[in-house]
Amino acid sequence: xxxxxxxxxxxxxxxxxxxxxxxxxxxxxxxxxxxxxxxxxxxxxxxxxxxxxxxxxxxxxxxxxxxxxxxxxxxxxxxxxxxxxxxxxxxxxxxxxxxxxxxxxxxxxxxxxxxxxxxxxxxxxxxxxxxxxxxxxxxxxxxxxxxxxxxxxxxxxxxxxxxxxxxxxxxxxxxxxxxxxxxxxxxxxxxxxxxxxxxxxxxxxxxxxxxxxxxxxxxxxxxxxxxxxxxxxxxxxxxxxxxxxxxxxxxxxxxxxxxxxxxxxxxxxxxxxxxxxxxxxxxxxxxxxxxxxxxxxxxxxxxxxxxxxxxxxxxxxxxxxxxxxxxxxxxxxxxxxxxxxxxxxxxxxxxxxxxxxxxxxxxxxxxx
Numbered sequence: 001x002x003x004x005x006x007x008x009x010x011x012x013x014x015x016x017x018x019x020x021x022x023x024x025x026x027x028x029x030x031x032x033x034x035x036x037x038x039x040x041x042x043x044x045x046x047x048x049x050x051x052x053x054x055x056x057x058x059x060x061x062x063x064x065x066x067x068x069x070x071x072x073x074x075x076x077x078x079x080x081x082x083x084x085x086x087x088x089x090x091x092x093x094x095x096x097x098x099x100x101x102x103x104x105x106x107x108x109x110x111x112x113x114x115x116x117x118x119x120x121x122x123x124x125x126x127x128x129x130x131x132x133x134x135x136x137x138x139x140x141x142x143x144x145x146x147x148x149x150x151x152x153x154x155x156x157x158x159x160x161x162x163x164x165x166x167x168x169x170x171x172x173x174x175x176x177x178x179x180x181x182x183x184x185x186x187x188x189x190x191x192x193x194x195x196x197x198x199x200x201x202x203x204x205x206x207x208x209x210x211x212x213x214x215x216x217x218x219x220x221x222x223x224x225x226x227x228x229x230x231x232x233x234x235x236x237x238x239x240x241x242x243x244x245x246x247x248x249x250x251x252x253x254x255x256x257x258x259x260x261x262x263x264x265x266x267x268x269x270x271x272x273x274x275x276x277x278x279x280x281x282x283x284x285x286x287x288x289x290x291x292x293x294x295x296x297x298x299x300x301x302x303x304x305x306x307x308x309x310x311x312x313x314x315x316x317x318x319x320x321x322x323x324x325x326x327x328x329x330x331x332x333x334x335x336x337x338x339x340x341x342x343x344x345x346x347x348x349x350x351x352x353x354x355x356x357x358x359x360x361x362x363x364x365x366x367x368x
Contacts, residue, residue, distance in 0.1 A: 004049035006062050011051045018042040021074065045070040236260040240277075240358035244347040249340075255290075255347050256337040258360040267329045270367040273300055274320035275337050275360045278348040281306035288341040290317050292360075294333055299324045306345055316356055326367055335362055 004011045010030045019027045021042055033039040033054075045068050053060035092098050095107030106112075113124040126134045238258035247253050255277060262269050279288045291301035304317040317339075327333050337360050339347065350357045 004051075004064075006049065006051060006060070009051070009053045009060055011049060011062075015043060015048055021071065043068055045075070236362045238360045238362075240347065240349045243349055247341070247345050247347065249343050249345075252338050252340045253347070254336055255339050256358065256360045258335045258337070258362060260333050260335065260362045260364075262327045262329060262331045262333065262364050263366075264330045266366040267331075267364070268326035268367060269364040270326050271323040271333065271335065272320070272363045272365055273323060273335060273360065275300070275318070276356060277317045277337065277339055277358045278350055278356065279304070279306035279315060279317060279339070279341070280346040280348050281341060281343055282345060283343045286341055286343045286345060288317060288339055288345065290319065290337065290339045292319075293336050293338060294323070294325070295336070297324050306341060316358075327364070335360060 004013070014029045017027045017029045017031065019025045019042065023042060023044060027041060029041075031039045031041050048066050048068060050063040050066045051060055052062075090103055090105055092105045093107050093110050095110055098107050098110075099105040108127060111124040111126040113122040115121075116123050123136060128134050236258060238256050240256050244253070244255065256275070260271070273292055275290070275292065277288075277290055279286075281288070286306045287303060288306045289301065289303045292299050300319045300321050302317060302319040305315060307315050348358065
């Protein structure tokens, strides 16, 4: 090996030779040549000194700086230093059982490490016995040691989201979901002040109505939904009680008047208003317009085509959105659905198709 001491025979320090190209089985060094001076061996890539000596060689023959290149089909070396980019389809660990796919393929105990900022140790990315990625330095824009908080609680090395949905902080909403191994939860930001956003309580049956209980939870209210104005905690539903017929063209007409009361605390609040109106016209091209007013402010205007069918139609005009103003605690607010058309028309209590009701639905949500 280089540098070699060639004043002795054999020279020193002796390199390790092998009997096979995989460099698995070591062989003797020095190597005995045959009667014709032929010999062979396998050796790791590198730079070596080759010394030939024997009874018939008066002076040992020395070749310095003999470079043994790497076999391109199976290159095995102890260290590679490259001053430039390396291009390859895969980078595979020399471990016994590296990954079978991927660009960088490592075995389970292998790690990827960085020197820490204080130059006192390494920070390594690894996989534990449960196949979970481990990185003591932490992830995130904050750099190593970034702290993750859920609902104000610092997350330990293991986070269990199986059964508990913790209380959400101000302006956040707890969202729960179910996956194959159990339940999970997360805190999601919402607009306005989300302190009193409700969660479900008990079992909800598909197709039933829902309402808010005294604690602000959404519960099953059975089916069908009650007709008329029915207060559902923070929600008010007002249905059109009967058909209104023969409404003249270009005549703004009150269709539904919905009296509501804002929550006693948590306001100022905005009203989230949804409405549906079944319009029956006298012309197949009749155009109707609808809007909501609280007596002072006009909001949620829209338009649609009313049909003139009498047994299978009634197109509905729909709109939903937030009120343009906020309302105080316990305030009484009357939201009126108004409409007009360019022909004589009828406001039906429900469509023939699927019997969709004409109604106004109001929910109050705390808002900054």
